[in-house]
Structure formats: structure tokens, C-alpha cells
Amino acid sequence: MATVELKKLTKSFGKTEVLHGIDLMVEDGEFVVFVGPSGCGKSTTLRLLAGLDEVTSGQILIGGEVVNNLAPKERNIAMVFQNYAIYPHMTVRKNIGFGLRTAKMPKADKEKRIDEVAEILGMTDLLERRPAQLSGGQRQRVAIGRAMVRNPSVFLFDEPLSNLDAQLRTQMRLEIKKLHQDVGTTIIFVTHDQVEAMTLADRIVIMKDGHIQQVGTPSDVFQNPANMFVAQFIGAPSMNMLEGTVIDEGIQLGAGPVIAHKNQFPVDKITVGIRPSALVPATGGAPTLMAGTIAIVEPLGAESLAYVDINGTMVIATVSGRTPPIVGDVLPLTCPPEDIHFFDTASGKALS
Amino acid sequence: MTNAFDYSRKRIAPAKVIRWTLLALGGIAMVMPIVFMLSTSFKWPHEIYNLKIIPDEPTIENYTYVLEDGRFYQWFWNSLVISTITTISAVLFDSIVGYTLCKFRFRGRMIVFVAILSTLMIPTEMLVIPWYLMAKDFGWLNSYWGIMFPGIMTAFGTFLMKQFFESVPNDFLEAARIDGLNEFQIWWSVAMPLVTPALSALAIFVFLGNWTAFIWPLIVTNDPELYTLPVGLTTFSVEQSVEWELIMTGAALATIPTLIVFLVFQRYIIRGVVMTGIKG
Numbered sequence: 001m002a003t004v005e006l007k008k009l010t011k012s013f014g015k016t017e018v019l020h021g022i023d024l025m026v027e028d029g030e031f032v033v034f035v036g037p038s039g040c041g042k043s044t045t046l047r048l049l050a051g052l053d054e055v056t057s058g059q060i061l062i063g064g065e066v067v068n069n070l071a072p073k074e075r076n077i078a079m080v081f082q083n084y085a086i087y088p089h090m091t092v093r094k095n096i097g098f099g100l101r102t103a104k105m106p107k108a109d110k111e112k113r114i115d116e117v118a119e120i121l122g123m124t125d126l127l128e129r130r131p132a133q134l135s136g137g138q139r140q141r142v143a144i145g146r147a148m149v150r151n152p153s154v155f156l157f158d159e160p161l162s163n164l165d166a167q168l169r170t171q172m173r174l175e176i177k178k179l180h181q182d183v184g185t186t187i188i189f190v191t192h193d194q195v196e197a198m199t200l201a202d203r204i205v206i207m208k209d210g211h212i213q214q215v216g217t218p219s220d221v222f223q224n225p226a227n228m229f230v231a232q233f234i235g236a237p238s239m240n241m242l243e244g245t246v247i248d249e250g251i252q253l254g255a256g257p258v259i260a261h262k263n264q265f266p267v268d269k270i271t272v273g274i275r276p277s278a279l280v281p282a283t284g285g286a287p288t289l290m291a292g293t294i295a296i297v298e299p300l301g302a303e304s305l306a307y308v309d310i311n312g313t314m315v316i317a318t319v320s321g322r323t324p325p326i327v328g329d330v331l332p333l334t335c336p337p338e339d340i341h342f343f344d345t346a347s348g349k350a351l352s
Numbered sequence: 353m354t355n356a357f358d359y360s361r362k363r364i365a366p367a368k369v370i371r372w373t374l375l376a377l378g379g380i381a382m383v384m385p386i387v388f389m390l391s392t393s394f395k396w397p398h399e400i401y402n403l404k405i406i407p408d409e410p411t412i413e414n415y416t417y418v419l420e421d422g423r424f425y426q427w428f429w430n431s432l433v434i435s436t437i438t439t440i441s442a443v444l445f446d447s448i449v450g451y452t453l454c455k456f457r458f459r460g461r462m463i464v465f466v467a468i469l470s471t472l473m474i475p476t477e478m479l480v481i482p483w484y485l486m487a488k489d490f491g492w493l494n495s496y497w498g499i500m501f502p503g504i505m506t507a508f509g510t511f512l513m514k515q516f517f518e519s520v521p522n523d524f525l526e527a528a529r530i531d532g533l534n535e536f537q538i539w540w541s542v543a544m545p546l547v548t549p550a551l552s553a554l555a556i557f558v559f560l561g562n563w564t565a566f567i568w569p570l571i572v573t574n575d576p577e578l579y580t581l582p583v584g585l586t587t588f589s590v591e592q593s594v595e596w597e598l599i600m601t602g603a604a605l606a607t608i609p610t611l612i613v614f615l616v617f618q619r620y621i622i623r624g625v626v627m628t629g630i631k632g
């Protein structure tokens with residue numbers, strides 16, 4: 001077990017800098033998820049941590065010790081790759097035991113450790129099989145077993161679930177979370193899927209174009225996004241974004257409605273953000289924030305999503321699943337004031 | 353409807369006839385030399401210019417002669433040793449160099465690769481003289497090493513293995529690196545087992561190439577003790593006249609090891625050949 005610290009970490013490939021100074025402190029035993037769109041530098045960060053690529057500048061500390069110049073094996077980390085990287089020519093037992101090949105311990109102890117890990121992962125019956133005879137989920141489990149067997153102080157996962165189908169992904173997500181609760185090892189997990197990030201993480205690190213956008217607990221980044229990118233990246237469907245201008249009564253939206261607001265803003269171009277889950281039909285005397293014609297209704301079961309046309313701008317609202325409104329109806333919408341987010345249109349930064 | 357059906361049947365039939373005829377002709381063209389080799393090896397000298405496949409008076413006299421002549425065993429042994437050592441050596445060196453060129457980025461990598469590749473374009477006949485001068489200066493004439501040294505590594509095999517290692521995902525290698533294996537162990541215990549079809553195909557190509565090599569072994573040796581089988585067999589033709597029945601008998605015996613090598617590796621070579629797209 002160990003802390004992980006990144007200090008002003010940068011990475012360039014040739015002349016292109018892809019990480020522009022990453023600062024992060026990961027506590028011992030913490031489950032941290034890096035999330036961001038493809039190409040934002042998540043894998044690169046993980047590879048630097050693992051020692052597979054060389055740091056351009058900055059420092060990496062594992063357990064308080066600078067590891068910049070240590071080989072991967074000397075960092076006591078284990079990594080699980082997206083395509084599992086389990087060897088087709090070896091049995092499950094050999095694959096799991098692979099991490100112990102260079103360990104100096106008696107063969108009997110190694111076998112015992114492999115059995116232990118197989119037991120934890122529920123793979124005891126599969127030890128003599130080859131990867132070709134396993135399902136996707138079982139292969140993933142072998143890859144995790146291979147990482148576990150050495151008792152590393154940090155686990156690194158690079159999109160380990162993205163090759164699995166939706167159902168299996170949900171199941172493996174739970175298993176990884178449970179594994180973390182059982183073994184308590186520090187985990188750094190990379191994904192482009194914000195749902196995975198929200199469900200797994202103690203803390204989420206949201207990245208874009210080689211910069212960290214925000215670090216926080218799942219509820220923190222959901223409730224208080226630091227900027228428009230985070231606001232739209234976290235949560236599905238994405239937050240509605242409406243551009244407007246500051247006037248005396250509040251904010252005049254480009255789409256027509258005025259959002260009343262008392263505070264003074266330092267800028268006059270404001271983007272108002274409202275999550276679809278917070279934008280609901282105005283009933284029982286709630287003040288109408290905006291109104292528009294329903295263009296499409298998407299039933300999701302318990303609730304439905306209504307795409308509402310506000311003078312040419314489409315917003316998504318959440319409506320009842322039992323008695324959804326009808327396409328073509330005019331729907332008045334409301335939203336609790338605390339669920340309205342304000343952003344500086346120019347910089348994208350959140351305004352309080 | 354019926355007409356259309358008949359029409360289509362008539363159209364397909366000639367195509368089939370042509371296809372089968374061509375295949376049959378190709379098959380006959382390939383098999384005939386082997387048939388004549390076997391047929392001649394069972395003929396008496398006076399019958400060899402008679403093109404009958406079944407000899408009028410079949411005999412195993414030629415086999416008795418060749419096998420009782422002690423030189424045959426010596427040549428066979430020479431060929432076996434030389435081909436085996438060269439095969440092992442070429443397969444190992446080609447794959448380690450191919451792997452390095454494929455999986456490591458270093459200054460001059462492209463130059464090395466192009467240099468190796470360009471040697472593929474130089475025919476053996478052109479290299480024989482420089483090889484000979486080199487062997488002479490080093491004192492390698494009339495030795496196993498003299499026969500073997502040009503073949504201990506091959507440009508073709510290096511190229512082939514480099515291409516095959518492209519199919520080994522880098523994640524496999526990196527996972528092993530994190531598990532603490534050194535680069536040599538990664539090559540040997542992770543990368544190599546994943547390209548066994550290519551290794552088998554290469555082993556067969558190299559073995560056959562060396563087993564049938566003629567010009568170089570002929571030039572570098574003049575000691576009959578060191579002759580390889582193809583070189584030795586030709587001595588049946590210089591002593592008196594051309595003794596075709598003995599040459600064919602020796603040739604028939606010489607195909608046995610190649611058959612064994614092929615049978616052992618065939619389940620791999622078929623995959624390997626399919627994968628490289630090289631027609632065996």
C-alpha cells in the first residue's frame with residue numbers, strides 16, 4: 001500500500017507536449033479514477049506511473065519515494081491492460097503466476113499464492129484452462145489475478161472494462177469495487193466512461209487535452225462542476241447549456257426567457273447550465289422558468305426525457321414515465337434555483 | 353424458368369472443366385519429376401532412357417549399391433549436421449534481429465532494416481566469390497563452418513520475423529516488463545511462443561534451402577569427406593558417365609529427411625504460409 005504523488009508532470013512525444021503539468025496527490029488506499037475523452041492523456045499518465053514511458057519533466061512519487069528513474073518492476077505496481085494482455089500460450093495458472101516468475105520465493109509458496117488469488121476471483125476450477133477457453137469476463141479476471149498475485153502497492157487499470165458487453169461491464173465494475181474494499185490497495189483507474197468513473201471512484205480526476213480540469217468526489221464534481229467541460233462531461237444526458245447576457249433583472253437567455261438572479265456577475269456573457277434531471281414540468285404553483293413545444297419524448301421506464309424546443313433552442317427535461325406529455329404540447333418547465341449553474345461564457349469557468 | 357436453369361448449368365460446366373484440367377495439369381507437372389526420380393531409381397542402367405514409369409525389370413540393386421557405398425552416409429551426415437545447425441542458428445538470429453527491429457525504436461533502425469532488406473536483392477551467385485575469398489583468408493575452406501557461415505542468419509527470415517512480430521501486441525510485452533522480466537526473457541518466453549507458426553515455416557524454408565544447397569558447398573569444399581549430399585551425388589556423374597539411376601536413388605533417399613521435417617512442422621507451416629501469404 002502506498003500514496004502516489006504527481007508533481008508538475010509533463011510528457012512530450014517529440015515536439016508535441018501531451019501532458020502539461022499534472023499535479024495530484026493520491027492517498028494510501030484511495031480509489032482514484034481518471035476520466036476524460038479519448039486522447040486527453042489518461043493512458044500516457046498511467047504509463048508514466050508504471051514506468052513504461054519516460055517522464056519529460058516533473059516528479060512521480062510512490063510511497064513518498066521519487067521513482068522517476070526506477071524500472072517498472074522496482075516500483076511495486078501492477079497494471080491491467082485494456083485487452084487484458086494475458087498470454088494465449090499459457091494456462092490460467094501460468095498466467096496468474098507470471099507475475100511471480102521473478103519473485104524469490106519457494107515454488108510451493110508461489111502455488112499457494114496462485115490458489116489464494118484464484119479463490120478470491122472464483123477461478124479455482126478454471127486454473128488449467130487456456131485463455132481461448134474463457135469468456136471475456138473470465139479473461140478479465142485472469143488479468144486482475146495476475147496483477148493481484150504480487151501484492152503490489154498500487155494497481156493501475158487502463159480501461160479494463162471497455163472490451164466487455166454492457167451487462168458484464170456492470171458486473172465487473174462491482175467486482176472491482178468489492179476487490180478494492182477487500183484488499184484496500186491504492187487503485188488508479190482510467191476510463192473514458194463517466195458512469196464507470198462515478199460508480200467506482202473515491203475521487204475523480206477529470207482530464208482534457210493534457211490538463212486536469214477538476215479533482216473531487218463523484219458528488220462534488222456532479223454538484224459543483226468547476227467549468228463547462230466538466231459540467232457537460234459528467235452526468236447523462238449532458239447538462240443543458242444556454243447562453244445569455246447579464247441584464248438588470250438577471251440573465252437574458254438567447255432563447256428568450258429571463259433567469260432572475262440577484263448576484264452581481266463579473267462578466268456580462270453568461271452560460272446557464274441546468275441538468276435534465278433538474279429541469280421538470282412546472283406544476284403545483286412552481287414558477288415557470290421557461291416554456292416550449294415538446295419535440296421528442298424518449299421513454300426510459302421510470303421516467304421519460306422530453307426534448308423541448310424553446311424558441312429554436314433544444315433543452316432536455318425529465319418528465320413522468322407513467323403519463324408522459326404528448327409531442328406538440330407546450331410544456332412549462334421549472335428548476336430549483338440551487339440547481340442552476342452559471343458559467344463565464346468566454347473562459348468556461350463556473351461562477352458562484 | 354427451366355430454360356434459364358439449363359442455361360446456367362451449361363455455363364458453369366465448362367468453367368469447371370477448365371478449372372479441374374488446369375489443376376490436374378499443375379499437379380502432374382509437380383508430381384512427374386518425383387515419379388521419374390522414383391521410377392529411375394528402380395531401373396537398370398540400360399533402361400533409364402526408356403520413359404516407362406514402371407520398369408520392365410525393376411531392381412533394388414541401385415539402393416543396395418548406394419547404401420553399401422560408405423560415402424553416402426558421410427554425405428548424408430554432413431548435410432544433416434550443416435542443415436540442422438544452420439536452421440537453428442538462422443531461426444534464432446533472424447527472430448532476435450527481427451524482434452529488435454520491430455519492437456524497439458533506436459537511431460539507425462531504418463538504415464539497418466533497409467540494409468538487411470537490400471541484401472535480399474543480391475543473388476547467391478554474385479556473393480559466392482566474395483564469400484570464397486573471405487573463407488580463404490580466414491582459413492575456413494574445407495570445413496563445416498566454411499559451408500555454414502553464409503547461412504547462419506538470413507535477410508529473408510529477418511524480414512519475415514519482423515513482420516510477424518508486428519502481430520504481437522505491445523501490451524503483452526509491457527505486461528511482462530512490469531512483471532519484472534528482462535528484455536531477453538520477454539523475447540524468449542512471451543514473444544517467441546506467440547509466433548511459432550512463423551518460426552516453423554521459417555525453419556522449414558531454411559532447412560530445405562540448406563539441404564538442397566549446391567553451388568556454395570561445391571565451391572568451398574574439395575574434400576569428399578566434407579561433401580554435402582547434393583555435391584556428393586554429382587560425383588556419381590563425373591567418375592565414368594552420368595549414372596542417372598544412382599543419382600536418382602541418392603536423391604530419393606535424400607528426400608526422406610525433408611519429408612520428416614515437413615511432416616513434423618506441417619500443421620504449423622500451413623498456418624504460417626497462410627499468414628504470410630507466401631505460396632509454398
Ligand SMILES: Nc1ncnc2c1ncn2[C@@H]1O[C@H](COP(=O)(O)OP(=O)(O)O)[C@@H](O)[C@H]1O
Nearest residue numbers: 013014018036037038039040041042043044045
Ligand atoms: N507513443 C506516442 N507517440 C506520439 N504521440 C502519442 C504517443 N502515445 C500517445 N500519444 C498522443 O498523446 C495523446 C494522449 O494519448 P493517450 O494518453 O493515449 O490518451 P487517452 O486519454 O485516450 O488514453 C494523444 O494525442 C496521442 O495521440
Ligand SMILES: [Mg+2]
Nearest residue numbers: 042043044159
Ligand atoms: Mg487510453
